[in-house]
């Protein structure tokens with residue numbers, strides 16, 4: 001039987017539902033540059049240097065033909081979480097992930113020649129707020145309603161995000177796909193040198209001298225450079241012995257105050273005003289987003305990737321930040 005190691009000797013057919021967003025662009029570019037054939041399923045209109053095919057994310061349709069005989073499916077579809085968690089947005093965030101995952105389960109189960117491996121985006125936010133110890137897959141504790149200080153429990157918005165990630169993974173693993181290996185990518189924030197991304201937003205703050213610590217500055221930031229994100233996905237496709245939930249995060253999460261200090265250093269901006277928690281809550285309200293992204297302590301580490309021998313090109317934040325700033329200057333300044 002053909003194994004993935006022999007498969008990698010030829011070009012793969014990779015289908016990416018929801019691949020028009022930040023992570024999809026990173027993966028599509030990475031795999032196309034290596035000669036693989038990439039098809040992005042989009043509700044459109046969206047054009048790209050790779051194949052794009054229309055789907056509605058709701059019903060089976062002609063798009064299912066592109067999964068027949070494909071090698072890999074990577075589902076990234078889901079309403080952006082960069083919004084206020086009001087009732088309508090919550091419903092849309094939850095339903096878009098659950099429904100596309102169940103739809104793909106149904107389609108893949110019924111294909112004559114289904115993809116050999118199917119990966120979905122999950123999130124490192126599935127773990128609890130953690131200042132005390134690192135969370136890897138085997139020993140990490142999932143979040144939801146945890147105590148975050150002597151006086152406070154996790155806010156209800158954090159519980160919502162954890163709940164989405166848990167149900168999303170459960171929906172993914174609920175259907176048996178005997179011919180298709182399944183991997184849930186518990187990804188930390190992916191840092192790309194692109195406007196509008198987390199790196200772009202934090203860099204703008206730094207350049208306005210607003211890049212001091214956020215909140216107490218003690219909360220950990222889990223991060224991964226886009227290069228390592230794409231390399232890790234490629235590694236997981238190749239390694240047939242790896243299935244289930246996998247953390248995609250650099251091995252070295254750092255407290256927010258160190259994280260911001262390294263970013264300031266990379267931008268050559270010596271000082272930055274700190275932003276207290278209340279100001280962050282207010283800012284998030286006016287920017288129509290949530291403060292969870294910066295205030296929740298994500299201390300997530302890639303236990304299974306490291307155990308399998310994956311080597312990071314950017315294991316340390318200061319070097320990753322310098323590389324991202326260099327690329328940003330090259331592209332935008």
Ligand SMILES: NC(=O)c1ccc[n+]([C@@H]2O[C@H](COP(=O)([O-])OP(=O)(O)OC[C@H]3O[C@@H](n4cnc5c(N)ncnc54)[C@H](OP(=O)(O)O)[C@@H]3O)[C@@H](O)[C@H]2O)c1
Nearest residue numbers: 018020021022023042043057077078079080096121189190
């Ligand atoms: N970026 C990160 O750092 C990060 C980290 C951890 C987890 N994640 C998760 O990984 C996934 C991909 O992230 P991303 O940053 O690439 O997201 P993104 O930029 O928001 O892209 C997601 C794509 O999903 C599609 N989509 C949106 N609403 C949809 C709906 N109602 N039904 C079907 N498709 C819909 C859109 O494609 P079309 O409009 O073309 O259909 C969109 O381009 C998301 O689920 C995100 O939560 C991201």
